[in-house]
Amino acid sequence: MAIINGLIGDFGKYHLWLCFIIFPNKLGAAFHQMSIIFLAPPPVYYCPNNKSCCDEPVYDKSQYKRTIVMEWNLICGNAWLKDLTQMAFQFGVLSGSLLFGIASDKYGRRPALIVSIVLEVFSGIVTSFLPDFWSFTIVRMFLGASVGGVMVVGFVIVMEYVGKCRDMVAAAYHVPFTVGYMLLALFGYYIRDYVILQLSISLVNIVLLVYICILPESPRWLLAKQKTTAAIQLLEHVAKINNKPVDEIALKVELYQLEHIRQKRGSFIDLFRTPNLRKNILVMSFTWLVCSYCFYGVTYYISHLAGDVYVNVIASGTVIFMSCFIAMPLIKFMKRRTLLVMSHVLSGFCLLTIAVMPVGRISVGFGCLGLLFTQMVFIISYLYCSEMFPTVVHNAAVGICSMMARLGSMLAPFVADFGEFGEWCPPVAFGIMPIIAAALGLLLPETKDCQLMLTIEEGEAFGRNQSSRRTENNASIGIT
Template sequence: MVLINNLIGNFGKYHLWLTFIILVNKFGVGLHQMAIIFLAPPTQFTCPDESECCDNPIYNTTLFKRTIITEWHLICKDSWLKDFTQTVFQFGVLIGSLIFGAASDRYGRRKTLIFAVVMESLTGIVASFLPDFWSFTIIRMFLGISVGGIMVIGFVLLMEYVGVMYRDALSALFHVPFTMGHIALALFGYYIRDYTHLQLAISVVNMILLFYICILPESPRWLLAINKSSKAIALMERVAKFNNLPTDEIPTMTELYQMEHKSARMKRGSILDLFRTPNMRRNILIMAFLWLVCSYCFYGVAHYISHLTGDIYTNVIASGSVALCSCFVSIPLIRFLKRKTLVIASELASSICLILIAFVPEGTISIVLGCTGVFFTFMVFIVVYLYCSEMFPTVVRNAAIGICSMMARVGSMIAPFVAGLRPFGIWCAPVAFGIFPLISAVLCLLLPETKNCELPMTIEEGEALGRNQNQNITVAEELT
């Protein structure tokens, strides 16, 4: 709604401060999401009797002193468990995205994000002291739940504060700390060669987020959407003062808006509201599929091309750097291109690159094509975060992003199995990865355009989006 940004500004000093404290949590998310690389790195071992498997193997600890593989003997018939623990973690992220997304629409952005941050700190630290594989895996699942919540709520809170003209750039910058955390993991892994110390270190770093308890604000959009006008007015007055803007008209303008939208604002949203009406049902189903494909291709192809170097630290830095480049390249593209145009073009480029891998000799060319595919896939990920937040109304926005993030986790859980299709033919995995972005591009044609549109507040506004594009408020109209 234009009212809020007219009263508190589109992007002032308060917005800059809020952006900083929200982006900090994505750095920790990147550390935890990619930590399995150094918790369970490739491990060499020998048996005293020179057999392939035995009960008392001798591990090569030259590079890593202790890993979950050496600690719990996850080799031979139990080697699948090292991948299973990451699958369970991603399942936790899936559950967290859905639960916290719905909870934040009902109980508020501030309360649920603080709860997720406290949960992340506690479960991360506890995981570093657990004595057996199953307790470690279960606690990491709860860690994943908290990570899913942090990812969803932080993004929505930021988008609900900034003005429409700044959402595109901030949606891209939102992913920069994640990629920096991914890259920084190589530094943690290089200096900390014991998995318990590594898990503890990346968890202690995240404890800085506990300052949210004291300073994290609520979303004024959410407060107005659930009829808490007095709290919204007090919050907007505080933000306006921080941004050196007048506060005299805030109570009057807010009350007038609430009276004009009295009938629409009486109802709180739920996940079911996303599926009750035809336009929103179509939009959420297509958007969820887009997120699934993004995660499926990003994690799967990154795994598939992991052989580009034998040095694990170089590999982590390289893959993180590709994603980081996507963040910065996407900023001007998001600013000047329509959301739908950019998603379709990037999906088509990703599909072409990935399918071509099946028809070129393995080596430098296939690696370059794979990295290019990851580049465009991550760019789509950046855009759909913004696209999704703009497409669905305030009362169900977090629920929508929660569902989509949940589907993204499904994609990341499937990806390793698809990457493992190599024994059935070197063409199998590239084609299996490349065909789905093509399908996504076609489905995206059915979605409404949201560039320069004000965020919808009610279910009615969300259903009308795309049905009558002329009703949307553009930036030009906002400035007049």
């Protein structure tokens, strides 16, 4: 709906204010997504009679006073349970992304995000006081669902307001997450008890309850749902703040609603009916899976690789933070496919290098570089996926890719613990996947400066005759 940005501008004072209130919710998302690093760090313990496993181990509490591993003896035969709790959390993120995405389409972006925030605060606090592993894991799964809703719906709201500079705003949207990841190291450093840590990172999010009073609805959603009067009032309010004329907003919106022909929506099945679209969605789905698999797995792995865990987290967080700003100019000037394949190859090379060198600062450095390129793949994938598929199946395509990303994050903790089979196992298991994804990425069409598609027919033909489709066009991206 280009009419909206024609009336309120592409990026003005109101857009800046909206980013200011929406972006901080990514801090809480990072706290909960990455908190497993300090909730369940590798334990140091010994058993009576020099046994390797026992029912009542004595834990070394010089670094951590209490973790979920110590609390419920998640060692030896039960060690897999600490990975299960993170897998359940990521399954919650997957479910929340889908359910709150559907709810935001049906009931509105504003109520969906508010419910997500309320659930995040409530479930986060409750998780802090649960007495046993299974209740902790189940409630934390609901916490994951709220995090999925917060990330997805918040992104949707911002993208549905912003105009031509969406690619830059989309890249900037990842910045608060990396800041939250680095701040988590400070929480973990000063709070060595998992109960207090979980409670602290949950209470921080209470400030987001202000959304109940100040969060606006999406004008695009209002127009799509034929709530024309409410849309006009909102657009006039935004236009005034952005110093845009408001006199003809009502007339233009009403004429648009009368003239607009509703495009028939496609479904996820349409993505698999024809060979070209099927190839594109399968390759992109694998790309998203590899991104999430490497990002969450490697962050957990290198945080405990060598040296001080807090320094490692801040170092890797700083590198990921830098990747957001490195990606911005590259997205503007480089081709999508070239940037995607290059980032995958460099990520895989860095991770595989860890396997052949001794554990130490250099291996941590290569791990951080691997994360930098993995994060760049994440950023370009959001944009690339949205340009590659026609409007009628855009949401379905992003939804499928998002599901695959969550599947990757569910597998990651188990792979990160492959170190018990050999120090080389985790970096090899992580490093091979980006190389495979890079090879498959060569099969994708180039989308930079190409006109966005509307129909399934255009999507199926896309990539076969790109030379006839080149045009100056600003990318439009969104996620539901």
